[in-house]
Each structure stands twice: as structure tokens, then as C-alpha cells.
Amino acid sequence: xxxxxxxxxxxxxxxxxxxxxxxxxxxxxxxxxxxxxxxxxxxxxxxxxxxxxxxxxxxxxxxxxxxxxxxxxxxxxxxxxxxxxxxxxxxxxxxxxxxxxxxxxxxxxxxxxxxxxxxxxxxxxxxxxxxxxxxxxxxxxxxxxxxxxxxxxxxxxxxxxxxxxxxxxxxxxxxxxxxxxxxxxxxxxxxxxxxxxxxxxxxxxxxxxxxxxxxxxxxxxxxxxxxxxxxxxxxxxx
Numbered sequence: 001x002x003x004x005x006x007x008x009x010x011x012x013x014x015x016x017x018x019x020x021x022x023x024x025x026x027x028x029x030x031x032x033x034x035x036x037x038x039x040x041x042x043x044x045x046x047x048x049x050x051x052x053x054x055x056x057x058x059x060x061x062x063x064x065x066x067x068x069x070x071x072x073x074x075x076x077x078x079x080x081x082x083x084x085x086x087x088x089x090x091x092x093x094x095x096x097x098x099x100x101x102x103x104x105x106x107x108x109x110x111x112x113x114x115x116x117x118x119x120x121x122x123x124x125x126x127x128x129x130x131x132x133x134x135x136x137x138x139x140x141x142x143x144x145x146x147x148x149x150x151x152x153x154x155x156x157x158x159x160x161x162x163x164x165x166x167x168x169x170x171x172x173x174x175x176x177x178x179x180x181x182x183x184x185x186x187x188x189x190x191x192x193x194x195x196x197x198x199x200x201x202x203x204x205x206x207x208x209x210x211x212x213x214x215x216x217x218x219x220x221x222x223x224x225x226x227x228x229x230x231x232x233x234x235x236x237x238x
Contacts (some may be wrong), residue, residue, distance in 0.1 A: 033083035077124040
């Protein structure tokens, strides 16, 4: 880790080694929003049983909050409004399904948030509450589901046909939680940025390019992008 500035570039003299992996290298990592913890996933010998490692960059304290053999960990949610927490997916109960867990970074406490009835993806809002999910169907299509809060039942919001399922990417909830931002090729030849009303399922194309997919053009922070695009439609092909 080293300081980077526009004037001086990288301060290599002050650089510190944060991780000490000597096996396959670290390929997946994230900064926690508290700015104090580096999170990375690592398996052993390519078995894809990813475990989460948490390094306190100021103290160099290391934690292994998911020390479970034969299980896979996914980082599913990080939010600025909850800088000390991380949402994780763990396939502890069923190797084919990841249940949602919440990790408290200061204490290292890991607690289950919700069981998984058959979802392949979780979607949290800006308060790091799991309010969205994607469920696969037997015909190859996907169903996007939402709930209003942790006490509400899941309800189907949007169906994605099988021929467009691969294009679906649920980017996240808008800052007010009233809509979702997704990319989808439904009704088009390429993926478009689409806003989905979280109450009605009504959709609005916000950005598109008939020659190119827009998936790779989405940048973080997601919610700034959602706020920028909400209420207007952009055609990037002009």
C-alpha cells in the first residue's frame, strides 16, 4: 500500500506490503468503506472455496472471518452508509445456494441475515438491507424479486426472458430506494441501462447504444450514477 498523488505519483519509499500470499496470488479484493480494512478472497490450490480475509491496514491485524472448510464466500454488499459492515454470501447450508450474512468489521461478528429459498443473487439498498434477489426459472429465464423491508414478503417485480437472461445485471437501488438500476437487452439488440420502479415494476430506458452494450460503461459509485440518470433518457449513439 502506498500513497498516490497527482503531483508526485506513487510514494514507493513509504509503500507497505499488506498481504503475504505466496500461492496463487490475490485476484479479488475490495476496500471497506471505513477506509481501514482491505478485504480479499482466496482459495487453496484452485478449489474455488473462497474464504474472506480482512486486513486492518493501520494495525496490520489479520482476520479470517469465514474459516469454513469446503464452503465458498462471496462479497455481495458494501455501502458508504454502513462503513463498518459487509454483506456476504455463504453456501453453508446448501453448496448450490449462498445465504446472506452480515459481517461486523470492528468485532468480526458474523450473523446470518436471511435463508436462501433458491436465489442466485442478492441486492441490497443503500442502507445495506437485502431488498432484492434474482431467481432462476426452469425455462432459463430470470425473475427479479423485491421486498419493502426485512419484515415484508418477497414479490415478483420483473421477468427476464431466457434469451435475455445473460444480459441481466442488477446494479443497485436508487438512493431513495424507490427504484432499481439494471442493465438488460430486453427489447433491444444490446444491453441498455434501465430504471425499474420498485413498487410497480414499470421500466424506463435511461441510456442505450444500439451498436454497443453499456454494461462495461457502468462505473461506481452506483448510486451517484442512478441519481444522475433518474428522470432522463440518454442515447449514447448520437
